[in-house]
Amino acid sequence: MHFVLSLLLLILSVYPKVGVAQFQIPALTSPVMDQANVIDGVTSRQLSATLQSLYDSGGPQISVLTIPSLNGISIEEASIKVVDEWKLGRKGIDDGVLLFIVPPERKIRIEVGKGLEGHLTDALSRRIIRESITPHFKNQDFSTGIRNGVNQIISVTSPDFAKQNGVYAERRSSRRNLSGDSESSMARKFLSLFFIALIILIAVFRKILSIFGLIPRSSSRHHSGWSGGFGQGGSSGWSSGGGSHWSGGGGGFSGGGSSDSW
Amino acid sequence: MTKIFLSSLFISIFLQGCGLQSIPQAKNEVDATLAEVTSQYKRRSDLIPNLVAVVQGYASHEKDTLTAVVEARAKATSMTIDPSKSTPEQIAAFQNAQGSLSQALGKLMVISENYPQLKADRNFSELQSQLEGTENRITVARNRHIEAIKGFNNLVTVPPTSWTNSMFYHHPVMAQWTVSAAEAEVIQTAPKVEFNKK
Numbered sequence: 001m002h003f004v005l006s007l008l009l010l011i012l013s014v015y016p017k018v019g020v021a022q023f024q025i026p027a028l029t030s031p032v033m034d035q036a037n038v039i040d041g042v043t044s045r046q047l048s049a050t051l052q053s054l055y056d057s058g059g060p061q062i063s064v065l066t067i068p069s070l071n072g073i074s075i076e077e078a079s080i081k082v083v084d085e086w087k088l089g090r091k092g093i094d095d096g097v098l099l100f101i102v103p104p105e106r107k108i109r110i111e112v113g114k115g116l117e118g119h120l121t122d123a124l125s126r127r128i129i130r131e132s133i134t135p136h137f138k139n140q141d142f143s144t145g146i147r148n149g150v151n152q153i154i155s156v157t158s159p160d161f162a163k164q165n166g167v168y169a170e171r172r173s174s175r176r177n178l179s180g181d182s183e184s185s186m187a188r189k190f191l192s193l194f195f196i197a198l199i200i201l202i203a204v205f206r207k208i209l210s211i212f213g214l215i216p217r218s219s220s221r222h223h224s225g226w227s228g229g230f231g232q233g234g235s236s237g238w239s240s241g242g243g244s245h246w247s248g249g250g251g252g253f254s255g256g257g258s259s260d261s262w
Numbered sequence: 263m264t265k266i267f268l269s270s271l272f273i274s275i276f277l278q279g280c281g282l283q284s285i286p287q288a289k290n291e292v293d294a295t296l297a298e299v300t301s302q303y304k305r306r307s308d309l310i311p312n313l314v315a316v317v318q319g320y321a322s323h324e325k326d327t328l329t330a331v332v333e334a335r336a337k338a339t340s341m342t343i344d345p346s347k348s349t350p351e352q353i354a355a356f357q358n359a360q361g362s363l364s365q366a367l368g369k370l371m372v373i374s375e376n377y378p379q380l381k382a383d384r385n386f387s388e389l390q391s392q393l394e395g396t397e398n399r400i401t402v403a404r405n406r407h408i409e410a411i412k413g414f415n416n417l418v419t420v421p422p423t424s425w426t427n428s429m430f431y432h433h434p435v436m437a438q439w440t441v442s443a444a445e446a447e448v449i450q451t452a453p454k455v456e457f458n459k460k
Contacts, residue, residue, distance in 0.1 A: 076398050076401070080402050080405075121392070122391045122392045122394065122395030122396075123387075123388035123389075123391045123392055125391070125395075126387070126388075126391035253402075254298070254302075254399055254402055254403065255395070255398045255399040255400075255401065255402030255403070256395055256398075256399060257395060257398075258391050258394065258395060259394075259398075
């Protein structure tokens with residue numbers, strides 16, 4: 001026991017880094033980390049789901065972080081610390097984006113991963129902040145501002161995903177959004193009906209075949225294997241869609257983006 | 263068999279902990295981060311011609327400030343360093359040149375405050391945000407370079423890796439990247455460059 005204690009003391013004395021950290025970086029557990037409590041629950045859940053499915057579909061990894069205080073350092077310094085720790089975006093592709101907001105200090109920054117600097121330029125980040133986000137912040141409407149900002153970032157970095165999922169920024173929302181939505185939902189309904197019909201047809205066909213003895217009698221095994229496959233597909237779809245797995249993919253940042261205050 | 267196993271285990275631990283691998287790796291890291299610093303400075307120089315052109319359109323009689331920027335840029339771009347074989351003197355000269363460019367740019371941005379039409383120009387505001395972004399990239403790259411030098415110097419000076427260094431590599435302790443006097447002045451006036459909305 002004494003030995004262990006002295007060993008611990010020795011280790012502690014060799015590593016005197018255990019000090020008071022001035023700026024605490026929260027652990028990354030969700031796409032929307034609302035430490036300052038300014039985003040309403042519905043918006044937060046919607047954004048999380050959208051950002052998760054964007055990342056799962058091979059898109060960029062975008063996260064939102066709000067904190068109550070910077071503890072005296074600049075927002076640029078804090079932001080680069082956060083992304084160095086979180087490593088948003090895939091390794092080598094470096095497609096991470098952090099939307100970082102400090103509401104009490106009226107500071108905001110979009111930190112852009114190395115791989116996205118060509119799309120989401122500094123100037124464009126600045127424009128998104130000034131035109132889509134901070135006008136709402138001035139009215140204390142953080143949820144709308146953040147939602148608009150995230151939607152803009154998505155439509156810049158992955159326009160295809162934005163089109164497919166009806167992610168539009170508010171400015172040109174109404175008409176396009178409606179038509180796009182109804183079209184895609186119609187298509188989806190039609191597709192799902194088609195698949196159900198196909199599955200029923202196949203099942204009926206198999207039954208008929210097995211009755212006539214054209215398929216070996218061990219149809220139970222067939223059946224279980226088939227349904228197992230289906231179940232697996234379904235469950236994996238669920239877990240990736242609604243699961244809470246959100247951690248950095250190893251992306252790198254070099255300080256691109258823009259900061260502002262409102 | 264166990265002898266071979268034990269000795270290979272010993273050797274692998276020895277290789278990992280002694281610095282045979284980590285000292286050259288740290289040296290490469292220092293070179294890579296220095297290359298990043300110079301490339302970000304280059305990015306800044308590339309922005310300047312457009313910036314000067316836009317400012318000239320609105321504030322043509324601020325000739326002194328504009329020529330100062332152009333001259334400082336010319337001096338800074340004439341000075342390049344090869345990261346893998348740079349001498350401390352070269353780096354100091356490079357820092358000085360970039361520092362005076364930072365200073366001249368800082369003055370230019372302060373002056374631009376006096377021209378509402380310039381500030382309202384879309385090109386100018388885009389260039390300004392690019393310049394701010396690049397200054398931030400320079401800061402980030404510089405901090406990473408400083409960290410890399412620190413890591414390298416730790417390996418070279420702190421046992422047991424320092425013993426390996428004195429036996430095999432003979433790397434001297436690397437001079438830390440310092441902020442030149444001209445740059446320090448800019449850093450102190452930096453808030454004027456950033457967030458200059460109203």
